[in-house]
Amino acid sequence: MDFFEAVSKRRSIRKYTEEDVSDSIIEKALDAAILAPNSSNTQTWDFYWVKSEDKKASLIQFCLSQSAARTAKHLIVITADPSNWKRSQKPLVNWVESVKAPKQVILYYQKLIPFTYRWGFLNSWALIKWFMFLLAGTVRPMTRGPNTRRDLQEVAIKSAALAAENFVLAISAQGYSTCMMEGFDEVRVKKLLKLNRSARVVMVISVGRESERGTWGPQFRLPKTDVVHIL
Numbered sequence: 307m308d309f310f311e312a313v314s315k316r317r318s319i320r321k322y323t324e325e326d327v328s329d330s331i332i333e334k335a336l337d338a339a340i341l342a343p344n345s346s347n348t349q350t351w352d353f354y355w356v357k358s359e360d361k362k363a364s365l366i367q368f369c370l371s372q373s374a375a376r377t378a379k380h381l382i383v384i385t386a387d388p389s390n391w392k393r394s395q396k397p398l399v400n401w402v403e404s405v406k407a408p409k410q411v412i413l414y415y416q417k418l419i420p421f422t423y424r425w426g427f428l429n430s431w432a433l434i435k436w437f438m439f440l441l442a443g444t445v446r447p448m449t450r451g452p453n454t455r456r457d458l459q460e461v462a463i464k465s466a467a468l469a470a471e472n473f474v475l476a477i478s479a480q481g482y483s484t485c486m487m488e489g490f491d492e493v494r495v496k497k498l499l500k501l502n503r504s505a506r507v508v509m510v511i512s513v514g515r516e517s518e519r520g521t522w523g524p525q526f527r528l529p530k531t532d533v534v535h536i537l
């Protein structure tokens with residue numbers, strides 16, 4: 307299946323058949339997910355493939371028992387945690403050194419990443435960063451953050467959402483269906499997965515074979531002219 311076919315065949319499916327989906331389909335989609343572009347390549351995402359029957363039952367409940375979760379063959383939770391920069395910083399420094407990247411890139415990973423990803427107790431660092439960006443921004447174009455923990459979560463969430471899209475398109479390309487869900491109890495899902503306080507649950511994605519009446523009807527979008535603005 308080519309890329310555009312995978313994109314146009316993908317729909318959010320709320321009801322799946324009893325047919326099994328083999329693990330290799332999910333593995334392949336996870337391989338595609340982790341190839342998604344992500345902020346500074348810090349890979350602050352995690353993917354939880356909830357296979358244990360009792361954990362899956364709890365997760366369905368925490369997804370408010372919606373049928374897209376209830377009838378799914380597999381449930382994958384994608385999370386984002388800015389504090390995961392600590393996991394990737396050393397491998398990234400080693401990598402940029404080994405490929406003989408420009409000095410600024412090496413310094414970026416050695417010095418700037420630890421500075422950028424810090425928010426401090428009660429966001430105390432955020433104020434300092436905000437002020438530094440404000441000062442620098444008066445003389446030249448400047449990024450204005452991320453400063454607070456929430457800002458850094460937002461950065462991590464953007465990257466995780468891109469991974470989620472790669473995942474669902476890879477499932478579509480293999481002939482199966484998905485539903486991205488944000489209708490869940492984040493507090494309970496975080497507890498179930500034993501996540502850090504700074505982590506966010508970005509998406510629960512269900513996978514299965516589309517059943518009859520898996521969608522509410524044909525795909526609906528606003529006209530392109532309403533949303534594409536040519537300046």
Ligand SMILES: Cc1cc2nc3c(=O)[nH]c(=O)nc-3n(C[C@H](O)[C@H](O)[C@H](O)COP(=O)(O)O)c2cc1C
Binds near residue numbers: 319489490
């Ligand atoms: C971030 C996000 C959260 C979503 N949450 C839910 C959800 O909790 N339950 C659900 O049935 N569909 C959910 N959807 C699916 C959307 O409703 C669906 O993408 C939209 O209606 C367009 O339909 P289509 O995906 O078939 O094109 C979600 C989609 C996204 C991107």
